[in-house]
Amino acid sequence: MIPLEEARGLAAAQAALSPVQVPVEQGLGCVLAEPVRTLLPIPHADTSAMDGWAVTADPPGQGWEVSPIAATGPADILEPLQSGQAAGVVTGSPIPEGASSVLRSEHSRRDEQGRLHAEPETPDLSPGRNIRTRAAEADQGEELLAAGDLLTPLRAATAAVAGVDTLLVRPRPRAQIIATGTEVISSGIPAPGEVRDSFSMALPALLTAMGAQPQGQILRNPDDAEALAASLAPGPDSPELVVTVGGTAHSPADPLRRALAARSAQILFPAVDMRPGHPVVLAQLPESAPGQATYVLGLPGNPLAGYAALTAIGLPLINALRGFPESAAAQPRRMRAGQDLEPARKGTRLLPVRYTPNGVVPAGFDRPHMMRGLAHAQAFAIVPTGDRGEGIPAGAPVDCLPIPTQQEVGIQPWDD
């Protein structure tokens, strides 16, 4: 059993997955393994910012002579302008050589001879006006995104603008979910001796929100160590992470530790001094090929315990594997206790809490086998215990672990 901070530190210290080259759109949500430099100047040509007229400087007294060929779209390339000439352009049109600025259409007028005049007050005749200058945003070769940057949709769009088609990224770890528990059913009303599955509904979405890629079907394993060991067998497509649910304890019905031993797994920690969730296990299966290791995160079967372990240990592990250890999502957030927060009898307590204007308050219904409080919690408050503190008094600071996907949940009817 190791302290919670140590377990979180160990999870966060695991090496990032090796980078892979992927099409930009497949890199979404991944961390860049090398900088993105633009392959072209941005913009790569002087273009018009307005619909209107590319005009030469110093309009002749009788107005500009309008070129018979106007741009009908940004793809039309116009002939150079002679002195005193103008040519119709649209937003995005390459600026013809010889033009000084773009006179927008609503600031212009044509006379009966078809010559072009500018409104007297228009600012559009100052040189360069309404022209997007070549390379104003970036010179060719300039770094737009750094190694270590998370590829958000807007950054993917920036890479596309830079002419880039593929990126070197750290992949998001693939995660296989294995649920144990002969008594667990996935639909309907449980009979005595059965329990409705509290994990399969949420784990894929939660793991995705945490930065992993859940793989295919959830495997359902009876409480049988041999069957579980077989599910953990390495293969060419072994995922980087296996998340198991249940069977972490030491009864004859609990197969995980025996299955890990049968697979010669290296146990990174066998339990964590936290309540609930102390039987959480982190292990690593032997490499099936060089550099191809699979982590096994064993979540306790009690729902609140499993989700506490996933938030406290799974999230920093996933962020480490995807090369994003500094992710704000995995860092404790310093909040204020809105009321006294009671410690556990032993170990660090992970208490589901709600955010209120006065600080965080217990979400209630927080026994290890319960879901009701967690459904309305936004974070787990880390409440130290014993010689490391005696709970947290109202008004004092408290570190909280935000639960991904729960940040938008609001005040509930049973509030005082």
Ligand SMILES: Nc1nc2c(c(=O)[nH]1)N[C@H]1C(S)=C(S)[C@@H](COP(=O)(O)OP(=O)(O)OC[C@H]3O[C@@H](n4cnc5c(N)ncnc54)[C@H](O)[C@@H]3O)O[C@H]1N2
């Ligand atoms: N003698 C001891 N007994 C237990 C201890 C202990 O220290 N000594 N620890 C308790 C704690 S704490 C926890 S947590 C659990 C750990 O349980 P396991 O990981 O072995 O999980 P199971 O025994 O398989 O199940 C526990 C509980 O959760 C229910 N469960 C399992 N899977 C699901 C699921 N997918 N959806 C909903 N509920 C599930 C299962 O039916 C059990 O009720 O051990 C305590 N016991």
Ligand code: MOO
């Ligand atoms: O992990 Mo158990 O309470 O600690 O459910």
